[in-house]
Amino acid sequence: MAEAARHPERVFTRAMGRDEATGSRPTVDAPFGLALAALGAERSDIVGLTADLGKYTDILPFRDAFPDRFFNMGMAEQNLIAAAAGLARTGFTPFATTYGVFASRRAYDFVAIACAHSNLPVKIVAGLPGLTTGYGGTHQAIEDTGLMRLIPGLAVIDPCDATEIQAATRAAAAHPGPVYMRLLRGKVPVVFEPEGFEFEIGKARLVREGGDVGFISTGFMTERAIDAAAALEAKGISAGVLHVPSLKPFDAEAAVDFAGKVKRVVTAENHVVSGGLASLVAEALFEGGVSKRLTRIGLPDRYIECGAVPTLQKRYRITTEDLVAAGEGRA
Amino acid sequence: MALSTNHPPETADLAALKAHAQAMRRHMLVMARGPGQGYVGQGLGIADTLAAIYFHELRWDPADLHAEDRDRFLLSTGHYSIALWAALAEAGIFAPEELTSYGADDSRLDMSTIDTTPGVEMIGGSLGHGLGQAIGMALGLRTKGSTARIFCELSDGEMQEGSTWEAAMSGSHFGLDNLVALIDCNGIQADGALVLDMEPVADKWRAFGWATQEIDGNDMAAVVEALHRARARAGKPHAIVLRTKPGFGIPTLMAREKAHFIRVDGGEWDQLMVELETEAAKHG
Numbered sequence: 001m002a003e004a005a006r007h008p009e010r011v012f013t014r015a016m017g018r019d020e021a022t023g024s025r026p027t028v029d030a031p032f033g034l035a036l037a038a039l040g041a042e043r044s045d046i047v048g049l050t051a052d053l054g055k056y057t058d059i060l061p062f063r064d065a066f067p068d069r070f071f072n073m074g075m076a077e078q079n080l081i082a083a084a085a086g087l088a089r090t091g092f093t094p095f096a097t098t099y100g101v102f103a104s105r106r107a108y109d110f111v112a113i114a115c116a117h118s119n120l121p122v123k124i125v126a127g128l129p130g131l132t133t134g135y136g137g138t139h140q141a142i143e144d145t146g147l148m149r150l151i152p153g154l155a156v157i158d159p160c161d162a163t164e165i166q167a168a169t170r171a172a173a174a175h176p177g178p179v180y181m182r183l184l185r186g187k188v189p190v191v192f193e194p195e196g197f198e199f200e201i202g203k204a205r206l207v208r209e210g211g212d213v214g215f216i217s218t219g220f221m222t223e224r225a226i227d228a229a230a231a232l233e234a235k236g237i238s239a240g241v242l243h244v245p246s247l248k249p250f251d252a253e254a255a256v257d258f259a260g261k262v263k264r265v266v267t268a269e270n271h272v273v274s275g276g277l278a279s280l281v282a283e284a285l286f287e288g289g290v291s292k293r294l295t296r297i298g299l300p301d302r303y304i305e306c307g308a309v310p311t312l313q314k315r316y317r318i319t320t321e322d323l324v325a326a327g328e329g330r331a
Numbered sequence: 332m333a334l335s336t337n338h339p340p341e342t343a344d345l346a347a348l349k350a351h352a353q354a355m356r357r358h359m360l361v362m363a364r365g366p367g368q369g370y371v372g373q374g375l376g377i378a379d380t381l382a383a384i385y386f387h388e389l390r391w392d393p394a395d396l397h398a399e400d401r402d403r404f405l406l407s408t409g410h411y412s413i414a415l416w417a418a419l420a421e422a423g424i425f426a427p428e429e430l431t432s433y434g435a436d437d438s439r440l441d442m443s444t445i446d447t448t449p450g451v452e453m454i455g456g457s458l459g460h461g462l463g464q465a466i467g468m469a470l471g472l473r474t475k476g477s478t479a480r481i482f483c484e485l486s487d488g489e490m491q492e493g494s495t496w497e498a499a500m501s502g503s504h505f506g507l508d509n510l511v512a513l514i515d516c517n518g519i520q521a522d523g524a525l526v527l528d529m530e531p532v533a534d535k536w537r538a539f540g541w542a543t544q545e546i547d548g549n550d551m552a553a554v555v556e557a558l559h560r561a562r563a564r565a566g567k568p569h570a571i572v573l574r575t576k577p578g579f580g581i582p583t584l585m586a587r588e589k590a591h592f593i594r595v596d597g598g599e600w601d602q603l604m605v606e607l608e609t610e611a612a613k614h615g
Binding site for chain 2 (some may be wrong): 047118
């Protein structure tokens with residue numbers, strides 16, 4: 001009681017809490033697992049692997065449907081990726097899941113050489129992207145898309161919602177080469193209407209047009225950009241949103257086109273602001289001859305501490321309110 | 332070659348296999364002569380095993396390198412490519428004239444294995460990659476109901492890579508009795524003799540749940556016999572610990588203290604070739 005009295009508003013870390021939903025949108029439970037299980041029924045070449053994180057990467061619906069095509073490799077991410085490469089070489093299309101930190105930092109050489117160098121169809125599905133866990137720097141993949149986009153031939157996808165995760169899973173399976181996909185897991189919000197939704201690796205999605213400020217966003221930050229744009233509209237500021245789920249290949253043409261039509265550009269990503277989306281946009285605009293002021297919303301160049309996810313997202317300024325402030329020119 | 336029956340011969344023609352190994356050693360000297368250097372020490376040491384694999388144990392068809400039910404040989408230590416090129420040339424995949432391009436601009440015969448070269452099953456050279464990929468291939472073939480096998484060469488130095496042990500654990504966990512690891516223990520690595528002592532090598536594989544044999548890797552009869560024993564499918568993967576001598580077949584090279592990477596002057600290659608033939612004649 002004394003402790004509670006000293007810290008009356010203390011919010012506790014949910015650590016590996018499974019749900020990504022923060023707002024009031026409807027949700028889908030384990031959209032990746034659902035999509036993979038559906039694909040598995042259509043294609044006998046789909047196999048699933050994990051490194052002791054099946055439960056935490058939403059792949060269990062696939063395991064339950066196809067136990068003979070599922071392999072749990074234990075806590076061994078180098079072997080997870082190497083074995084996935086071996087399976088690919090015998091004609092399978094492997095989906096390997098682990099956390100983003102392990103797939104990128106720990107298994108990097110295996111993703112690069114065992115998979116990408118031979119353009120093998122290995123699909124790496126990476127949980128806990130950026131600030132989606134309060135577990136601290138060991139588990140927060142804050143630099144993964146930057147690392148992974150440097151690997152030649154590796155497609156890098158950061159989907160926004162449940163609809164896009166399902167479509168991206170299908171697109172990844174159809175893609176001839178290797179894919180790294182960030183995973184939102186558990187109860188994942190539905191931002192995009194599933195009916196008629198199309199997803200193509202390498203293509204950006206113009207969500208909303210606007211002239212005063214243009215948000216170029218990726219991952220779950222697009223949900224926030226959409227909400228921020230609505231809030232800005234109520235304040236008389238016209239804000240557009242270009243959603244870029246595919247960081248590699250990157251749709252530079254769409255970014256240049258979009259940025260050319262707005263007064264200011266704000267990038268928004270659940271990742272450090274160097275090496276990922278912001279860098280890609282800056283490079284594309286510079287090369288495309290578009291000179292606009294660029295505000296980068298994302299994580300700082302530092303390891304993030306433990307804490308409750310909402311606290312940390314607020315502290316490191318990746319909330320809808322931070323995007324509204326950026327849209328108003330206050331950030 | 333009828334791959335689908337997938338039964339290697341019961342008896343081996345040891346004299347023929349030794350002749351293949353000797354021819355491969357000649358190929359290696361021809362290759363190294365071009366750039367004046369190469370991983371000849373390791374190549375000469377592993378030549379007997381590769382001859383036994385490619386000309387006796389492996390079910391494959393040089394005319395159909397991508398046959399789905401072929402046995403696969405993975406060279407994890409990519410810098411031994413000189414030995415693989417020698418084996419593939421001996422099997423007729425390359426014309427002997429191409430061997431002189433080893434390590435040259437635009438050659439298909441790189442100093443480290445690359446899978447765009449015909450007959451190569453994976454990119455080797457970033458050490459600790461082979462066994463993990465072998466695990467995936469063995470799982471894949473078994474899932475497909477194929478009776479094909481995977482042979483994966485790796486080295487004692489490579490056992491220092493942690494990924495090797497991740498793969499070793501999973502091999503026994505999944506009971507991959509379609510997998511044979513060939514561990515080339517030649518006692519050398521880049522900085523000289525084994526920088527980290529890996530002994531007892533065989534005990535380590537046994538402890539990780541592998542059926543394990545330990546043999547003289549430069550004794551053709553012993554190599555063939557070990558491969559025959561490894562055909563037994565007892566629900567676990569098989570490890571053959573091969574004790575090999577770097578530079579085997581050429582006393583001058585065997586006597587060298589530093590055999591990891593061989594550089595000699597142009598004329599000396601001729602001398603080594605003579606020594607190779609003399610030595611072979613001596614031992615029949």
